[in-house]
Amino acid sequence: MTLLEFADVHQSYGEEEVLDGISFGVDRGAVEVIIGPSGSGKSTLLRCVNRLTDIDSGDIRLDGTSIYARDENELRQQVGMVFQDFNLFAHLTALENVTLGLRRVRGFSKEEAVADAHDHLERVGLLEQAESYPAELSGGQKQRVGIARALAMDPEIMLFDEPTSALDPELVGEVVSVMRDLAEEGMTMLVVTHEMGFARSTASRLTFLDDGRLVEQGPPEQLFERPEHERTGTFLRRLTELHGGIDR
Amino acid sequence: MLLQSGAWEYIAANWVYLGWGLVFTVCLTAVSVVLGFLLGLPAGIIETYGSGYSRGLVERAGVLVRGTPIVIILVAFYFLFPLTIAAFWAAALGLGIRSAAYQSQIFRGALQSVGDGQMEAARSVGMSKLDAIRRVTVPQALRRSIPGFQNEFTIVLKDTSVAYAIGLGELLTRGTNLYLTEQGNTAVLEIFLAISAVYFVLTMTTNLSLDALGRRFAIPGGEGR
Amino acid sequence: MDRRAYLATVGTTATVALAGCSNNGGGTETITPGTAPGFQPFEFQDGSELVGFDIDLTAAVFEEMDGYELADWETFEFGSLIQALTSDRIDFIAAAMTINDGRDETIDFSDPYYSANQSIIVRADGSFSPSELGDLSGRPVGAQSGTTGEETIQDELIANGELEESNYTSYDNYVLAVEDLENGNIDAIVIDEPVGDTFANQRPVEVAFIYETNEQYGFGMRTDDDDLTTAVNEGLQTVRDDGTYEDLTAEWFGS
Numbered sequence: 260m261t262l263l264e265f266a267d268v269h270q271s272y273g274e275e276e277v278l279d280g281i282s283f284g285v286d287r288g289a290v291e292v293i294i295g296p297s298g299s300g301k302s303t304l305l306r307c308v309n310r311l312t313d314i315d316s317g318d319i320r321l322d323g324t325s326i327y328a329r330d331e332n333e334l335r336q337q338v339g340m341v342f343q344d345f346n347l348f349a350h351l352t353a354l355e356n357v358t359l360g361l362r363r364v365r366g367f368s369k370e371e372a373v374a375d376a377h378d379h380l381e382r383v384g385l386l387e388q389a390e391s392y393p394a395e396l397s398g399g400q401k402q403r404v405g406i407a408r409a410l411a412m413d414p415e416i417m418l419f420d421e422p423t424s425a426l427d428p429e430l431v432g433e434v435v436s437v438m439r440d441l442a443e444e445g446m447t448m449l450v451v452t453h454e455m456g457f458a459r460s461t462a463s464r465l466t467f468l469d470d471g472r473l474v475e476q477g478p479p480e481q482l483f484e485r486p487e488h489e490r491t492g493t494f495l496r497r498l499t500e501l502h503g504g505i506d507r
Numbered sequence: 508m509l510l511q512s513g514a515w516e517y518i519a520a521n522w523v524y525l526g527w528g529l530v531f532t533v534c535l536t537a538v539s540v541v542l543g544f545l546l547g548l549p550a551g552i553i554e555t556y557g558s559g560y561s562r563g564l565v566e567r568a569g570v571l572v573r574g575t576p577i578v579i580i581l582v583a584f585y586f587l588f589p590l591t592i593a594a595f596w597a598a599a600l601g602l603g604i605r606s607a608a609y610q611s612q613i614f615r616g617a618l619q620s621v622g623d624g625q626m627e628a629a630r631s632v633g634m635s636k637l638d639a640i641r642r643v644t645v646p647q648a649l650r651r652s653i654p655g656f657q658n659e660f661t662i663v664l665k666d667t668s669v670a671y672a673i674g675l676g677e678l679l680t681r682g683t684n685l686y687l688t689e690q691g692n693t694a695v696l697e698i699f700l701a702i703s704a705v706y707f708v709l710t711m712t713t714n715l716s717l718d719a720l721g722r723r724f725a726i727p728g729g730e731g732r
Numbered sequence: 733m734d735r736r737a738y739l740a741t742v743g744t745t746a747t748v749a750l751a752g753c754s755n756n757g758g759g760t761e762t763i764t765p766g767t768a769p770g771f772q773p774f775e776f777q778d779g780s781e782l783v784g785f786d787i788d789l790t791a792a793v794f795e796e797m798d799g800y801e802l803a804d805w806e807t808f809e810f811g812s813l814i815q816a817l818t819s820d821r822i823d824f825i826a827a828a829m830t831i832n833d834g835r836d837e838t839i840d841f842s843d844p845y846y847s848a849n850q851s852i853i854v855r856a857d858g859s860f861s862p863s864e865l866g867d868l869s870g871r872p873v874g875a876q877s878g879t880t881g882e883e884t885i886q887d888e889l890i891a892n893g894e895l896e897e898s899n900y901t902s903y904d905n906y907v908l909a910v911e912d913l914e915n916g917n918i919d920a921i922v923i924d925e926p927v928g929d930t931f932a933n934q935r936p937v938e939v940a941f942i943y944e945t946n947e948q949y950g951f952g953m954r955t956d957d958d959d960l961t962t963a964v965n966e967g968l969q970t971v972r973d974d975g976t977y978e979d980l981t982a983e984w985f986g987s
């Protein structure tokens with residue numbers, strides 16, 4: 260059942276066309292991994308879903324309703340986002356990073372928020388770091404707090420914008436592990452990443468974007484072993500060399 | 508010119524007169540800086556996050572106020588204002604509004620230095636723009652504004668002496684009146700030294716206090732992502 | 733008429749008559765006087781107290797004026813006094829203010845209450861002894877900004893090229909000018925006669941000569957306040973006639 264749908268989405272940054280007619284659907288519970296060279300529009304595509312960036316034409320529908328037909332803030336509760344640069348609230352503890360949304364957006368009382376936040380932090384393995392400030396955490400820990408913060412909103416879909424690209428290699432594993440758990444629990448995920456290990460093992464479908472266009476889409480094995488387009492194959496081979504097919 | 512002991516006695520003998528000058532100076536500085544903050548922070552926020560009409564209005568008002576000599580602002584408030592207000596309040600309004608025009612730039616700079624990502628993350632969990640400003644960017648910006656704020660305080664303190672133009676008996680005016688006398692005119696240097704010392708103490712006190720405030724509210728570990 | 737009625741009638745009439753007398757003119761008008769301290773002996777701060785010739789003379793004049801009462805003095809910087817008067821902050825200026833055409837356009841002056849000239853003061857132990865304004869040519873000179881002394885230098889020397897602009901220094905107040913004179917930074921100051929005398933008594937400076945400007949000080953009032961101006965002039969005349977003026981002069985200008 261389609262949860263998210265892109266319908267001929269066009270987006271330009273000034274003169275430059277970033278998304279050139281993207282159309283596809285994401286099923287509920289699917290783990291959709293988007294790959295492509297830089298500048299291909301992958302991040303922009305994600306940012307369009309929660310309206311951090313506005314599309315120029317076409318439509319994006321969540322649960323059948325256009326994202327432009329509903330309240331912006333309400334939409335964003337349903338669409339959780341995890342950033343490449345973590346973007347944790349620097350002046351708040353890990354716990355407060357999670358409770359802020361619970362209290363200010365979902366209207367939880369202080370006690371409810373703290374309890375719920377503890378659960379989420381535990382889920383990502385960071386209960387002990389609840390009182391730590393972002394500057395005191397490692398990159399992997401920060402990203403996991405970011406995931407907990409997004410999950411606390413009880414979203415229908417989670418967007419991951421290159422979640423491990425800013426991490427040292429040895430910290431990537433802890434984040435990927437959390438993402439894998441999330442997928443297994445049935446969360447619908449749209450992930451932009453270079454982590455081929457994750458793509459191969461957890462993605463339900465791989466989408467290759469190049470120059471703003473959807474080039475190829477299909478199960479991971481298909482794109483890795485029998486790509487329809489030469490560009491796909493070239494890109495994936497280069498990516499595998501750099502980021503390995505090792506299952507981390 | 509040698510410092511004369513008679514001069515210091517003259518100053519000491521008039522400590523009540525000078526003391527009131529000090530009171531006026533301190534109160535005027537405090538009220539003006541606070542007024543500047545109450546107007547300047549919203550102005551800085553509007554200049555950073557506002558759009559269109561309101562933003563243009565605030566920007567233009569700021570340029571106008573910053574470009575007008577402070578004496579003219581004070582005289583305008585005291586003599587030209589439709590309501591009759593006491594010299595102290597005219598000075599406080601004038602200095603306060605001018606301070607607001609400069610503080611808005613301090614806060615605008617500080618807000619802009621808080622990365623875009625903070626605002627994006629706040630919006631992405633569904634927070635309204637206003638809430639994001641209030642709970643995420645402003646708290647961080649305020650901490651970064653402390654040096655600029657300390658600076659602004661010192662400037663306002665020194666500017667209080669322009670209140671002489673509307674006859675407010677603040678410290679420098681009173682000191683001047685004391686040496687413009689037969690008895691006091693040989694004590695000019697000592698009077699200037701005394702007043703400078705007072706200004707110095709006031710400035711140091713405020714700077715140290717704001718430093719302490721900054722430490723109290725500092726983000727542990729520094730300004731991380 | 734019986735005795736009681738007679739007394740009652742007289743009593744009532746007397747009371748009414750007395751009441752009528754005290755209500756004569758409909759009450760007193762309160763006048764706020766304004767001045768700019770820092771000009772001994774006309775107005776200056778003696779510690780917390782504002783004193784001076786102008787202060788005492790004003791009090792004496794208003795004593796003679798029926799229906800007018802003096803409120804507390806308001807102090808301003810000299811340049812703001814006229815503005816304060818025209819915007820109703822004060823009603824009366826007594827600040828050794830020279831009567832001139834420029835000011836007369838904005839305010840009304842009372843009859844003159846003091847005649848002053850400018851004195852030129854120099855270092856007592858110096859070799860410079862000018863005897864007329866022309867002698868100041870080529871020398872560094874100073875005066876307090878906004879005063880007749882400055883005007884004299886501008887109009888009599890600079891305007892006809894006898895003194896360069898760069899040789900003239902304008903000071904915020906005359907005490908600073910005297911400091912510079914003593915230090916040797918300037919060679920002469922043009923300053924009001926009474927003030928110059930004060931310094932000559934106290935410090936190593938002396939009066940070289942008097943430049944007669946025959947300027948006169950007047951009290952300042954709003955142009956639409958004719959009643960007040962008339963009353964002040966009458967009061968001033970009384971003060972002169974009954975010797976009070978002379979007493980005050982002796983008190984403040986006697987050396």
